[in-house]
Amino acid sequence: MTDAVQAASVREAASAGSAEAWWRPVARNAFPFIVVGIAWEIVARSGMFPRKLFPTLGDIAETFWALTISGILPHHAAETILRLIAGFALAAAVGVLIGIMMGRSRRAEDYTLPLVAILAPIPGIAYAPLFLLWFGLGNFSTILLVAFVSSFPIVFNTWTGVKAVKEIWLRSAQAMGANDRRLFRHVILPGALPYILTGLRLGLAQAWRVLVGVEMLAAVSWGLGWLIFGAREFLNTDVMLCGVAVIGLIGLALEKLVFQKLEDYTLVRWGMMR
DSSP states (O other), X not given: OHHHHHHHHHHHHHHHHXXXXXXXXXXXXXXXXXXXXXXXXXXXXXXXXXXXXXXXXXXXXXXHHHHHHHTHXXXXXXXXXXXXXXXXXXXXXXXXXXXXXXXXXXHHHHHHHHHHHHHTTSOHHHHHHHHHHHHOSSHHHHHHHHHHHHHHHHHHHHHHHHHHSOHHHHHHHHHTTOXXXXXXXXXXXXXXXXXXXXXXXXXXXHHHHHHHHHHHTTSSSSSHHHHHHHHHHTTOHHHHHHHHHHHHHHHHHHIIIIIHHHHIIIIIHHTSOO
8 A cells, every 4th residue: 555655656746747847948938038028018008119110919910810811921931941941951061061071181171261261251141232143033043142151151160070070089990990981970970060060050040141131132022031121111010020920930940840859869869968
């Protein structure tokens, strides 16, 4: 009887602990949004700004629902996501390859690093007029511009990660008979992976900025940037904020569903981070 009572107590404690472990992260993540929402609502209802320029959260939610039901917002979001995926995938492939070459070859580093160092600090939107003149309006020039701009942080971080791999790891692997292929697969790539993931995150942020900016320049007929810029002409602040909210939601989804899963599958699994 005593054992049964103790077992029941253990199960109750475990269930309570799991419930507590479930709501604490949710509350911690939701807290800043709640604070910002309350502050926004206070300012919107205080009369400091016209309601047309500073709508309440209810107005924004109503517009968001209307645009979603009509299919306008999903269409804009889908077009932007497709351009983002295409441009960022190209940037990731080329950027990681160039970064690895720079990290493994002194000659490639000497030839490539000065050029990358000169082009990287230039704001991405400054390249937009050139790409639009060279490749015309539309998706092709937009995707190329996104890939070009977002590749720089990927190159830099991949190069840094490869250079940061400890020499003793390389010598130990070579002493155990590892050839170049196994050395790269089992030593260099895992050692540089935290830097590569950081570069991909920074590259994605760059891709978002330049993509929304070039869509605002009317390079395309659909997209969240075009939606935001078009709403500005008619002072539809609620529509603009809906576009901004969708951009934030997509970024959050990519972080949680792509980068965090990739980290869990690699770095956490290998014991390189918690």
